[in-house]
Amino acid sequence: MTAAAHTHQPVKQSRFMRRALPYILSLPALLMCIGILIPFFTAVYYSLLRYRMNLPAMKGFIWFDNYLNFFTDPKFWNTVYISLVYAALTVGLELALGLGIALLLQRPSRFNNVVSILLLLPLMTAPALAALMWKLMTHPDFGILSYLLTLVGITDFKWASDPKTALLTVLLVDMWVYTPFIMILLLAGLRSLPKAPFEAAALDGVPRSFVFFRITLPMLMPYIITATLFRLLDSIQQFDIIYAMTQGGPGDKLLVFQVQAYLDFFQSTNVGRSAALMIILWAITYALSNVFIKQWLKLRERAHGAA
Amino acid sequence: MSQLALKSLSKSYGAFKVFDGLNLDAGSGEIVVIFGGSGTGKTILLRLIAGVEEPTAGTIELDGHDVSDIAPEHRNVGMAFQNFALFPHMSAAENIATPLKAQGKSADAVRAGIDRVAKLLKIDHVLGHAPRELSNGQKQRTALARALAAEPRILLLDDPLRNVDAKLRFEMRLELPRLLRQSGATVLYVTQDYKEAMALADRIAVLADGKFVQVATPEDIYLKPATLGVARLFGDPAINTAKTVIEMKNGMASAKVGGRDIPLPASLAAAAGRGITFGVRPEAVNILSPGSDGLTASVVAVTPLNERTVLLLQSPDGWEFLASLPASSTSIPEPETDVVVDFDPSGTHFFDSQSDERLHG
Amino acid sequence: MDHTSTFEKALRGVLITLVLIFFLFPILWIFLMSFQTNETILRIPPSLVFTPIFDNYWALVTGELRTAAGSLQLDFMKNLWNSVLLSVCSVALSLLFGVPAAYAFARFKFRLGEDIAFTLLSFRFAPPLLVLLPLSLYFKSLGLTNTYVGLIWVYQLICLPLILWIVRGYFEDISPDIEYAYRISGNSWWKTFLKISLPLARPGIAAAGLLAFIFAWNNFVFALILASADKQPVTVGALAFVTASGIQYGQIAAAIILSITPTLLLALYAQRYLVEGLSMGAVKG
Numbered sequence: 001m002t003a004a005a006h007t008h009q010p011v012k013q014s015r016f017m018r019r020a021l022p023y024i025l026s027l028p029a030l031l032m033c034i035g036i037l038i039p040f041f042t043a044v045y046y047s048l049l050r051y052r053m054n055l056p057a058m059k060g061f062i063w064f065d066n067y068l069n070f071f072t073d074p075k076f077w078n079t080v081y082i083s084l085v086y087a088a089l090t091v092g093l094e095l096a097l098g099l100g101i102a103l104l105l106q107r108p109s110r111f112n113n114v115v116s117i118l119l120l121l122p123l124m125t126a127p128a129l130a131a132l133m134w135k136l137m138t139h140p141d142f143g144i145l146s147y148l149l150t151l152v153g154i155t156d157f158k159w160a161s162d163p164k165t166a167l168l169t170v171l172l173v174d175m176w177v178y179t180p181f182i183m184i185l186l187l188a189g190l191r192s193l194p195k196a197p198f199e200a201a202a203l204d205g206v207p208r209s210f211v212f213f214r215i216t217l218p219m220l221m222p223y224i225i226t227a228t229l230f231r232l233l234d235s236i237q238q239f240d241i242i243y244a245m246t247q248g249g250p251g252d253k254l255l256v257f258q259v260q261a262y263l264d265f266f267q268s269t270n271v272g273r274s275a276a277l278m279i280i281l282w283a284i285t286y287a288l289s290n291v292f293i294k295q296w297l298k299l300r301e302r303a304h305g306a307a
Numbered sequence: 308m309s310q311l312a313l314k315s316l317s318k319s320y321g322a323f324k325v326f327d328g329l330n331l332d333a334g335s336g337e338i339v340v341i342f343g344g345s346g347t348g349k350t351i352l353l354r355l356i357a358g359v360e361e362p363t364a365g366t367i368e369l370d371g372h373d374v375s376d377i378a379p380e381h382r383n384v385g386m387a388f389q390n391f392a393l394f395p396h397m398s399a400a401e402n403i404a405t406p407l408k409a410q411g412k413s414a415d416a417v418r419a420g421i422d423r424v425a426k427l428l429k430i431d432h433v434l435g436h437a438p439r440e441l442s443n444g445q446k447q448r449t450a451l452a453r454a455l456a457a458e459p460r461i462l463l464l465d466d467p468l469r470n471v472d473a474k475l476r477f478e479m480r481l482e483l484p485r486l487l488r489q490s491g492a493t494v495l496y497v498t499q500d501y502k503e504a505m506a507l508a509d510r511i512a513v514l515a516d517g518k519f520v521q522v523a524t525p526e527d528i529y530l531k532p533a534t535l536g537v538a539r540l541f542g543d544p545a546i547n548t549a550k551t552v553i554e555m556k557n558g559m560a561s562a563k564v565g566g567r568d569i570p571l572p573a574s575l576a577a578a579a580g581r582g583i584t585f586g587v588r589p590e591a592v593n594i595l596s597p598g599s600d601g602l603t604a605s606v607v608a609v610t611p612l613n614e615r616t617v618l619l620l621q622s623p624d625g626w627e628f629l630a631s632l633p634a635s636s637t638s639i640p641e642p643e644t645d646v647v648v649d650f651d652p653s654g655t656h657f658f659d660s661q662s663d664e665r666l667h668g
Numbered sequence: 669m670d671h672t673s674t675f676e677k678a679l680r681g682v683l684i685t686l687v688l689i690f691f692l693f694p695i696l697w698i699f700l701m702s703f704q705t706n707e708t709i710l711r712i713p714p715s716l717v718f719t720p721i722f723d724n725y726w727a728l729v730t731g732e733l734r735t736a737a738g739s740l741q742l743d744f745m746k747n748l749w750n751s752v753l754l755s756v757c758s759v760a761l762s763l764l765f766g767v768p769a770a771y772a773f774a775r776f777k778f779r780l781g782e783d784i785a786f787t788l789l790s791f792r793f794a795p796p797l798l799v800l801l802p803l804s805l806y807f808k809s810l811g812l813t814n815t816y817v818g819l820i821w822v823y824q825l826i827c828l829p830l831i832l833w834i835v836r837g838y839f840e841d842i843s844p845d846i847e848y849a850y851r852i853s854g855n856s857w858w859k860t861f862l863k864i865s866l867p868l869a870r871p872g873i874a875a876a877g878l879l880a881f882i883f884a885w886n887n888f889v890f891a892l893i894l895a896s897a898d899k900q901p902v903t904v905g906a907l908a909f910v911t912a913s914g915i916q917y918g919q920i921a922a923a924i925i926l927s928i929t930p931t932l933l934l935a936l937y938a939q940r941y942l943v944e945g946l947s948m949g950a951v952k953g
Contacts, residue, residue: 025772028765042802124935126886240888278798289793392845409854
């Protein structure tokens with residue numbers, strides 16, 4: 001037997017190497033983790049300080065004063081209010097629109113597939129650039145949208161420069177960029193639903209609204225929840241679109257969390273305040289994402305267990 | 308010197324103990340069947356021997372050497388998996404070539420090796436195909452070919468016929484012993500099918516409750532089962548059982564079965580009052596001519612089963628048991644008639660009702 | 669089953685058309701604008717018919733913008749190059765680090781792995797500025813501000829969690845028996861990883877890499893805070909473009925088109941990978 005030679009010179013492999021392998025493989029990821037945690041804890045530290053870069057002499061520990069001051073700070077509550085309104089409106093509208101489009105395209109046809117791919121394009125655009133595009137389109141002098149409005153008799157619509165319509169404008173941009181994301185998710189969900197219940201309903205002559213509300217929607221819930229959480233988490237920390245559009249203005253109309261923190265840091269050089277603001281935002285997103293991640297991991301385990 | 312030796316092999320996953328203190332010696336060229344139900348750890352045992360998992364305790368010796376520190380790629384073992392585990396992105400030929408290439412053989416030697424095993428397993432005509440283009444039978448043959456290609460000294464086969472259709476399984480059951488003998492390897496063959504085990508094995512190791520309950524030749528397993536469990540696992544229809552108690556009459560031990568006294572063999576250590584389980588294999592139930600001295604039972608049902616006919620009988624005291632007659636028997640009783648039966652000692656066993664161990668002299 | 673009336677079909681057609689218009693029109697409009705002179709752009713009513721000019725693109729390529737007030741030097745091509753460099757290098761590095769780690773998380777159940785995975789995953793949803801603002805101060809003291817190295821390292825924050833999230837699932841889908849079979853055949857762990865695990869997970873790695881590239885390319889806030897003019901990618905660069913005075917609007921449009929074309933083309937070319945990556949990342953399970 002030619003194989004005999006092998007067993008007579010066995011190669012010893014230390015058991016240590018075998019055990020250490022997973023740690024070696026994930027070492028860079030671990031370094032990344034540390035690289036994130038260091039600035040994170042620094043931010044926590046800063047949030048406990050009175051620290052303005054233009055007044056270095058005043059730097060000192062004030063413990064939770066930054067946070068407590070927020071409670072009585074109308075600027076803070078404005079930030080909370082705007083951020084929540086923005087998040088609620090974007091997610092709500094995008095969910096409705098995304099679901100509607102997904103329902104329109106649910107049958108797997110060549111045409112529907114081409115349309116859904118085309119609809120992906122806004123999602124692939126950098127949000128900052130999308131804001132730029134819409135800025136050009138809403139330009140008072142030559143913007144096509146401004147022009148179209150004059151055709152229906154609305155002149156002098158200031159879009160993003162007007163405190164009354166600024167939110168609407170950025171809302172539009174957000175919807176333009178992110179609705180396709182929800183659409184894709186829900187479309188994948190719709191296409192993966194089992195056919196049997198629908199065939200049975202058709203045979204029984206069940207009215208379509210009933211089918212939608214009592215069969216489709218409940219089965220689609222996991223996807224809807226996933227999409228909602230994803231978008232909620234991203235929307236409440238929106239920066240790119242708003243900053244690119246108006247840098248936070250007009251006035252204080254669009255000062256959502258991250259925009260406010262940016263201005264605090266770079267304009268007011270108030271490190272302490274911006275850090276505290278970010279910690280509060282982090283706490284909100286951490287709580288939300290925890291729910292989501294646990295749910296997601298559980299779903300995956302169930303799928304792998306069933307497999 | 309044994310080719311493969313397991314010494315006090317144990318494996319646990321956390322608190323869950325799969326098996327504990329397994330011992331086995333397989334000689335060169337021997338085919339040992341590991342037999343057991345699902346979840347008994349047979350596949351895990353093979354993985355330990357192959358080296359892709361580590362034992363919790365105990366040692367594995369291949370050719371007399373402790374292989375605990377030797378990586379799987381150096382153990383010179385061939386393995387065929389239940390789900391074939393063919394490399395989907397390689398053709399059948401490339402799959403089979405893998406162990407040969409790993410040994411650094413020249414292209415010609417690799418080609419020759421592939422052709423040799425492909426011819427042996429009759430898959431030379433599908434060598435160029437991708438695994439997804441092969442039938443299950445062809446996939447299994449390819450998996451076997453891959454395991455055999457480098458002429459390993461130890462062959463581990465994990466229920467290779469499980470996912471193959473019945474007809475092909477039957478054919479391969481006839482081919483495999485020849486193939487395995489030809490390879491000269493020491494084979495550890497895992498299966499849940501007792502007929503397969505009996506057909507292929509030089510020895511059978513019955514794995515149950517984390518231990519080897521019995522390691523013996525197929526003959527001994529069948530005729531001298533170590534426990535009631537082993538007796539139940541081997542035989543179709545399964546062995547008939549009845550719980551009863553030993554009685555002493557005139558210094559002779561007997562037990563009441565079906566209302567009739569069955570004498571215990573004199574060699575058995577018997578104590579009155581000891582609870583036992585009586586067992587008799589259906590083929591050992593003899594239908595006697597009417598009026599003979601035996602147990603009278605009524606025929607409840609008659610079921611033809613290929614080359615045998617199975618009768619469901621009921622004794623006067625309500626004990627139901629099966630008799631298995633060759634289908635070619637001249638007189639097969641009708642249902643709702645009475646017959647007289649007795650039990651052939653070679654198919655009769657007594658088991659302790661507590662430990663389920665077979666009582667023997 | 670198909671008893672939709674003609675009215676319904678017509679309605680569906682109308683709705684889909686409206687949807688397509690809403691989502692595709694802006695891109696089309698800016699695209700047209702990029703071939704127009706300022707005169708054409710400012711004309712009211714806007715005209716769909718015009719003679720296209722390539723001056724805007726030419727100006728961007730040469731870096732010289734001729735405006736009403738004279739000539740301006742603007743290096744948009746540098747921004748484009750920065751985007752390419754940053755995105756490609758970040759993705760390459762994150763694949764190098766992330767794929768083996770994803771394999772470790774998929775195959776080995778070890779506590780540290782679960783902790784790392786959870787941390788990285790949870791930071792995917794954390795506000796970037798939380799980390800970026802302190803980081804900007806660290807960078808200053810470490811001299812990493814406005815360096816490619818610093819930026820590529822920070823971009824890992826975007827790319828690495830994505831790679832781990834998506835690729836791990838693909839590795840888990842490969843039956844371990846296949847890897848065992850290759851190892852038992854006589855191959856080392858490393859060879860098995862290269863010849864079996866990687867090829868079989870290739871669709872997932874491609875999808876993850878693609879998504880990571882797009883996210884890196886589209887990123888705005890990281891470069892805004894940690895880079896200065898000469899290292900900024902197109903997202904920041906285009907914005908700076910606009911605020912510079914006297915710029916022709918056609919040139920802004922051209923800059924936008926140049927900036928979004930790579931990701932749009934990639935998306936169209938590899939859309940199956942994209943859809944799989946997006947939905948896999950979100951809903952696999």
